[in-house]
Amino acid sequence: MSRTSYIELSRSRLKNNIDYVKSYINKNCRYVMVIKGNAYGHGIQDLVPVIEECGVDYFAVFSAAEAEQALSVKKKSCDMMIMGFLDKEHIPWAIENGISYYVFTLSRLKESIKSAKELKQKAKIHIEVESGMNRTGFRSTDFDELIQLLKENKSHLQIEGICTHLAGAESITNYDRIQDQIDLYHEIVDYFRENGINPTYRHIACSAGVLNYPETQLDLVRVGISNYGYWPSNELRMRKLLAQKDFIDPLQAVLSWKSKVMSISNIPEGEYISYGKSYLTNRDSKVASVPVGYGYGFSRDLSNLGRVLINEKRVSVVGVVNMNMMLVDVTDLPNVKEGDEVVLIGRQGDLEITVSSFSDMNNSLNYELLTRLPHDIPRIVVE
Numbered sequence: 001m002s003r004t005s006y007i008e009l010s011r012s013r014l015k016n017n018i019d020y021v022k023s024y025i026n027k028n029c030r031y032v033m034v035i036k037g038n039a040y041g042h043g044i045q046d047l048v049p050v051i052e053e054c055g056v057d058y059f060a061v062f063s064a065a066e067a068e069q070a071l072s073v074k075k076k077s078c079d080m081m082i083m084g085f086l087d088k089e090h091i092p093w094a095i096e097n098g099i100s101y102y103v104f105t106l107s108r109l110k111e112s113i114k115s116a117k118e119l120k121q122k123a124k125i126h127i128e129v130e131s132g133m134n135r136t137g138f139r140s141t142d143f144d145e146l147i148q149l150l151k152e153n154k155s156h157l158q159i160e161g162i163c164t165h166l167a168g169a170e171s172i173t174n175y176d177r178i179q180d181q182i183d184l185y186h187e188i189v190d191y192f193r194e195n196g197i198n199p200t201y202r203h204i205a206c207s208a209g210v211l212n213y214p215e216t217q218l219d220l221v222r223v224g225i226s227n228y229g230y231w232p233s234n235e236l237r238m239r240k241l242l243a244q245k246d247f248i249d250p251l252q253a254v255l256s257w258k259s260k261v262m263s264i265s266n267i268p269e270g271e272y273i274s275y276g277k278s279y280l281t282n283r284d285s286k287v288a289s290v291p292v293g294y295g296y297g298f299s300r301d302l303s304n305l306g307r308v309l310i311n312e313k314r315v316s317v318v319g320v321v322n323m324n325m326m327l328v329d330v331t332d333l334p335n336v337k338e339g340d341e342v343v344l345i346g347r348q349g350d351l352e353i354t355v356s357s358f359s360d361m362n363n364s365l366n367y368e369l370l371t372r373l374p375h376d377i378p379r380i381v382v383e
């Protein structure tokens with residue numbers, strides 16, 4: 001191991017999760033797996049071929065840079081959409097590579113028409129409409145000009161979708177806001193259809209849409225977090241588990257993150273550990289250093305709070321997490337030695353450190369912790 005830690009990606013767990021989410025979906029609804037944020041930290045280039053083996057043939061990324069990464073490893077027959085950032089310089093590249101993309105400004109639409117004309121190739125676009133999230137999307141004030149441009153340039157455009165994004169479908173507290181979004185979206189689609197604009201796919205559902213609001217499953221769904229084995233919220237997880245007889249979580253975390261014990265020291269009672277004075281030993285202690293710190297994605301917020309697994313036991317982070325290493329209290333592990341496996345996320349024996357347990361400790365989201373995992377940690381695909 002030349003790097004200080006590595007990430008394992010489980011093929012069978014990924015397949016399990018995709019099959020579980022697909023079990024909610026009609027056969028004629030297209031399944032798009034969202035792989036933005038470096039495939040939620042799992043690694044786009046390592047994971048895309050494995051996702052394809054699990055039967056997915058449409059990917060969604062945020063930017064042209066991510067699309068470029070996916071393009072270098074995906075099968076030609078798989079489709080791809082860019083849901084966010086696309087410089088006007090990259091529009092011809094997207095068109096030539098058959099990549100569809102969101103259009104949420106008139107300037108991007110006009111650039112697309114110009115490039116499509118020059119290339120003599122249709123631009124495949126998803127018209128994003130604003131339904132209440134107030135992030136990106138056309139508002140009704142743009143509709144007249146938008147529809148006119150779409151109609152006038154029919155021969156240069158393929159309207160792959162009309163879409164919107166739900167603002168918090170993972171929590172029941174947003175119920176009324178989500179219902180309003182669904183209603184408004186359908187009104188907008190009707191309006192576009194009445195004006196002769198008929199998209200191939202109507203799409204609004206993310207993981208929480210699919211799992212919580214079956215009516216949001218239209219012609220296509222864009223599913224992210226659940227594929228990787230996480231629930232969009234604890235509330236949704238508990239609701240699904242309570243509805244099952246066996247209470248076994250159907251989603252399984254695809255990712256594990258592991259390192260090794262670098263060194264072990266004996267520290268007498270009454271000594272401070274690491275920078276500052278945040279941790280004072282209350283007994284003669286044995287402390288192991290682990291070569292992973294905040295510079296590698298293990299948040300400094302987990303100082304004196306985080307836990308890792310060593311020798312099939314849960315042990316605590318002591319003192320502040322440093323840039324490149326952390327210290328853990330191994331006083332109660334009689335056989336611990338240099339080189340022993342350290343599990344930062346994942347299983348060892350009967351124990352597991354989950355990403356959500358991190359989130360509980362430092363108030364971050366699953367999404368946030370995963371996407372902060374550095375790109376250069378080696379990823380290894382395991383069964």
Ligand SMILES: Cc1ncc(COP(=O)(O)O)c(C=O)c1O
Nearest residue numbers: 034083165206207222223224225
């Ligand atoms: C436009 C869009 N669609 C779909 C998704 C996938 O969401 P989730 O990971 O909750 O399934 C996201 C993620 O934030 C998104 O921004």
